[in-house]
Amino acid sequence: xxxxxxKFRDLVDGTIFADDAGGWFKxxxxxxDRYGKDQLAPDDLSFLQSNGHAYERVGDLSHTAFAWRWxxxxxxxxxxxxxxxxPTLRCNLSCGYCQVSRAAETARGFDWSSxxxxxxxxxxxxxxxxxxxxEFQGGEPTLRLDLLEAVRDFCRKRFLRSxxxxxxxxxxxxxxxxxxxxAADTFTxxxxxxxxxxxxxxxxxxxxxxxxxxxxxxxxxERLGPHRMSALPTIDPFSPPDFxxxxxxxxxxxIASIYxxxxxxxxxxRRRRMRSEEMLLWNRMHSDFIELLxxxxxxxxxxLEEYYFTHALRRVLSAGLEHHVDIRNPNLFATDYxxxxxxxxxxxxxxxxMLSRIGxxxxxxxxxxxxIDGERRAAMNASSMNNFDPxxxxxxxxxxCGTDLIDDVSRYGRVDxxxxxxxxxxxxxxxxxxxxxxxxxxxxATRLSLARWAGVAEWPIGLAxxxx
Amino acid sequence: xxxxxFAVEATGARHPFVVRLNDDYGLRSTTHDVYLAEFEGADAxxxxxxxxxxVQGLRSGEADGDVLLVIPDRNIAHRLIRAASDHNTLLVTExxxxxxxxxxxxxxxxxxxxxxLLETAALxxxxxxxxGISGGEPTLYKDQLFxxxxRVLEARPDVSFHVLTNAQHFVEQDVQTxxxxxxxxxxxxxxLYSADPGLxxxxxxxxxxxxxxxxxxxxLCRAGAAIELRTVIMRLNVARLTELAVxxxxxxxxxxxWAIMQLENIGYARKNWDxxxxxxxxxxxxxxxxxxxxxxxxxxxxxxxxxxxxxxEPYRALAPSTISDWKRRYLSECDDCSARSRCGGFFExxxxxxxxxxxxxx
Ligand code: SF4
Ligand code: SF4
Numbered sequence: 083x084x085x086x087x088x089k090f091r092d093l094v095d096g097t098i099f100a101d102d103a104g105g106w107f108k109x110x111x112x113x114x115d116r117y118g119k120d121q122l123a124p125d126d127l128s129f130l131q132s133n134g135h136a137y138e139r140v141g142d143l144s145h146t147a148f149a150w151r152w153x154x155x156x157x158x159x160x161x162x163x164x165x166x167x168x169p170t171l172r173c174n175l176s177c178g179y180c181q182v183s184r185a186a187e188t189a190r191g192f193d194w195s196s197x198x199x200x201x202x203x204x205x206x207x208x209x210x211x212x213x214x215x216x217e218f219q220g221g222e223p224t225l226r227l228d229l230l231e232a233v234r235d236f237c238r239k240r241f242l243r244s245x246x247x248x249x250x251x252x253x254x255x256x257x258x259x260x261x262x263x264x265a266a267d268t269f270t271x272x273x274x275x276x277x278x279x280x281x282x283x284x285x286x287x288x289x290x291x292x293x294x295x296x297x298x299x300x301x302x303x304e305r306l307g308p309h310r311m312s313a314l315p316t317i318d319p320f321s322p323p324d325f326x327x328x329x330x331x332x333x334x335x336x337i338a339s340i341y342x343x344x345x346x347x348x349x350x351x352r353r354r355r356m357r358s359e360e361m362l363l364w365n366r367m368h369s370d371f372i373e374l375l376x377x378x379x380x381x382x383x384x385x386l387e388e389y390y391f392t393h394a395l396r397r398v399l400s401a402g403l404e405h406h407v408d409i410r411n412p413n414l415f416a417t418d419y420x421x422x423x424x425x426x427x428x429x430x431x432x433x434x435x436m437l438s439r440i441g442x443x444x445x446x447x448x449x450x451x452x453x454i455d456g457e458r459r460a461a462m463n464a465s466s467m468n469n470f471d472p473x474x475x476x477x478x479x480x481x482x483c484g485t486d487l488i489d490d491v492s493r494y495g496r497v498d499x500x501x502x503x504x505x506x507x508x509x510x511x512x513x514x515x516x517x518x519x520x521x522x523x524x525x526x527a528t529r530l531s532l533a534r535w536a537g538v539a540e541w542p543i544g545l546a547x548x549x550x
Numbered sequence: 551x552x553x554x555x556f557a558v559e560a561t562g563a564r565h566p567f568v569v570r571l572n573d574d575y576g577l578r579s580t581t582h583d584v585y586l587a588e589f590e591g592a593d594a595x596x597x598x599x600x601x602x603x604x605v606q607g608l609r610s611g612e613a614d615g616d617v618l619l620v621i622p623d624r625n626i627a628h629r630l631i632r633a634a635s636d637h638n639t640l641l642v643t644e645x646x647x648x649x650x651x652x653x654x655x656x657x658x659x660x661x662x663x664x665x666x667l668l669e670t671a672a673l674x675x676x677x678x679x680x681x682g683i684s685g686g687e688p689t690l691y692k693d694q695l696f697x698x699x700x701r702v703l704e705a706r707p708d709v710s711f712h713v714l715t716n717a718q719h720f721v722e723q724d725v726q727t728x729x730x731x732x733x734x735x736x737x738x739x740x741x742l743y744s745a746d747p748g749l750x751x752x753x754x755x756x757x758x759x760x761x762x763x764x765x766x767x768x769x770l771c772r773a774g775a776a777i778e779l780r781t782v783i784m785r786l787n788v789a790r791l792t793e794l795a796v797x798x799x800x801x802x803x804x805x806x807x808w809a810i811m812q813l814e815n816i817g818y819a820r821k822n823w824d825x826x827x828x829x830x831x832x833x834x835x836x837x838x839x840x841x842x843x844x845x846x847x848x849x850x851x852x853x854x855x856x857x858x859x860x861x862x863e864p865y866r867a868l869a870p871s872t873i874s875d876w877k878r879r880y881l882s883e884c885d886d887c888s889a890r891s892r893c894g895g896f897f898e899x900x901x902x903x904x905x906x907x908x909x910x911x912x
Contacts (some may be wrong), residue, residue: 400848
């Protein structure tokens with residue numbers, strides 16, 4: 083019998099082992115010792131065989147299944163069918179952490195020219211897909227409703243299926259804006275940082291604007307319904323919101339999935355000295371939030387989830403979730419999605435455009451008039467995978483994890499920082515530690531939430547296997 | 551019950567032949583198309599290139615586009631394909647190398663080769679049809695079967711097949727042939743009853759069957775074949791269903807779906823009903839945990855042939871209506887049931903007095 087390589091990591095009460103194809107189990111140091119010394123007992127071998135970590139001969143069922151599971155864990159490039167458009171950089175708010183991606187509402191030269199609009203439509207027309215998803219970002223995209231209309235009208239004619247997301251601050255909406263958002267193929271995404279006081283501190287600044295925002299938010303929930311509206315809180319771990327009231331705010335909106343988004347330290351916000359304890363704070367806060375959800379879900383019977391945790395959990399449980407741009411491997415940039423900035427430049431992500439804007443590094447990958455620059459993209463994607471990273475190859479979470487070289491560049495100015503020293507790694511290491519802590523926890527409330535988050539009726543007891 | 555056989559008279563013909571019935575002239579015209587000429591009493595008379603075909607008891611509009619296999623010397627016609635139905639199955643042989651304890655179609659030793667007639671029928675199927683192929687064991691005649699699939703799919707890219715097979719007879723060389731079939735056009739429905747080889751072999755009545763099956767599932771996987779794994783639950787294997795789920799997510803994760811199936815009271819299952827039937831309306835626990843485990847780990851597990859009211863509410867969405875229209879019925883409890891239109895009901899031969907204890911309208 084041949085055993086596939088195993089990687090391991092100690093948790094508080096045991097050791098997690100995983101192979102390269104997404105198989106895992108919990109055992110102890112004793113097993114590790116036998117494994118390391120090549121002294122596996124018959125019991126060990128039969129467990130490893132039954133859990134998919136070993137095979138008898140090339141091409142037998144275990145071997146083939148392992149190959150299939152390995153392959154199904156690799157993200158495959160799909161055609162470009164998701165385009166983020168920034169028709170204007172101007173905004174009618176000036177949130178503390180968003181200086182770079184905005185310009186003053188009255189500023190000039192921060193909108194698409196009529197030439198750029200033509201180029202955008204031509205660019206979309208040439209895509210080799212009949213389904214498109216367009217996300218309008220800004221600035222505040224509703225300041226240029228005319229451009230949004232032009233793009234939407236075009237797409238509805240050009241593509242068999244099209245879907246539009248408007249990322250708006252919901253600050254100032256007139257009849258025309260509302261009617262744009264109310265179309266059946268159009269979705270609204272906004273930021274709600276928690277209760278009114280947190281939102282005011284981080285975004286709206288004045289009480290009048292805060293009232294206006296929450297008024298529009300309630301109106302949006304009513305007019306659009308929860309399935310056509312999503313919201314995210316941006317969280318500063320140094321001054322987090324009251325999480326209980328954050329949950330209440332979201333529940334009242336009918337939104338059961340909350341994506342805690344760490345405040346983005348690119349752009350002007352990056353000038354704030356990054357304190358070393360930030361990572362620790364974030365991880366502790368995130369873990370506490372998951373525990374809060376577990377308790378709250380069990381008490382209220384209304385289930386909320388933290389979107390990214392659920393996604394991580396599901397990635398641990400099974401293959402088939404390789405398309406989330408925040409966590410996938412390889413993470414091929416400017417392949418299935420791309421961003422068109424206010425000046426027509428193409429960027430692989432929103433972070434990449436902000437980073438380029440501050441002038442640290444140029445991460446653009448072409449121009450909408452001339453298309454994607456294949457050479458620049460290839461240079462970027464050559465190192466956009468964790469498969470050969472000297473740290474990741476020893477990490478049991480490698481198959482579930484991803485890679486984000488743009489985040490690395492943004493924080494450290496380079497892509498070759500030892501993995502364990504990066505924010506990306508430390509955040510995901512903690513995230514997967516939490517997943518494994520919970521899937522092995524013997525507790526009714528935890529199982530209730532896990533079942534919901536995994537999308538099943540009851541959490542199956544025999545799912546997380548142990549070997550001793 | 552919808553009739554799958556007609557009494558017919560075919561003037562002039564001696565050998566079996568295939569026709570497609572048409573209510574109107576001109577819509578379809580192959581050498582196999584026959585057209586309704588008149589009604590004579592309770593009979594419909596069709597005319598075509600080969601002469602007249604009289605079909606007893608057929609009303610207008612009832613069989614337009616249907617494909618019949620006419621056996622003139624016995625004066626019968628098998629209704630191979632009903633244009634209005636999603637449940638059309640061609641039986642290619644009655645021989646089988648297994649002898650399952652609950653077999654619904656107990657095998658016979660004699661084989662009549664009908665492949666070329668069945669191929670003609672498949673070519674005449676309505677647009678976008680999914681055609682079932684069943685037996686006996688179709689892969690006992692693997693060359694003919696592969697030939698049929700290859701040629702029909704070449705001529706009719708809109709058609710797809712669902713082949714029920716015990717997967718005992720695939721070999722490495724078949725990978726090439728299987729790969730050459732258009733992707734996704736053939737689904738192989740393969741039964742696996744237990745992760746325990748002894749139990750599986752006992753259920754299918756063949757020593758070494760599970761070992762061969764597992765080996766051949768690997769072959770199907772390497773061929774990129776679409777596989778529907780099927781597990782009929784019985785008192786024999788239900789307690790070990792979760793163990794099977796664990797096995798599947800680890801060793802057979804590549805299946806398109808896993809159908810957990812209730813027993814059909816016909817063939818050997820009728821004879822052995824009392825020993826085999828597991829009343830899941832009383833105890834659903836094993837099925838529930840197998841479903842949850844498989845689904846949490848990425849296998850799309852579903853329930854076939856489960857009346858909705860016998861399934862606890864959280865799992866009802868996983869129980870589509872699967873009993874073929876021509877063998878489906880409902881009970882008196884179903885009369886005022888709000889779920890009836892979504893529910894697959896019962897097999898025609900379901901034993902009212904020895905079936906589910908928990909049937910109640912929803
Ligand atoms: S980035 Fe860190 S957590 Fe992710 S696979 Fe690499 S070493 Fe593991
Ligand atoms: S009462 Fe009849 S129709 Fe209603 S769910 Fe039960 S079996 Fe189905």
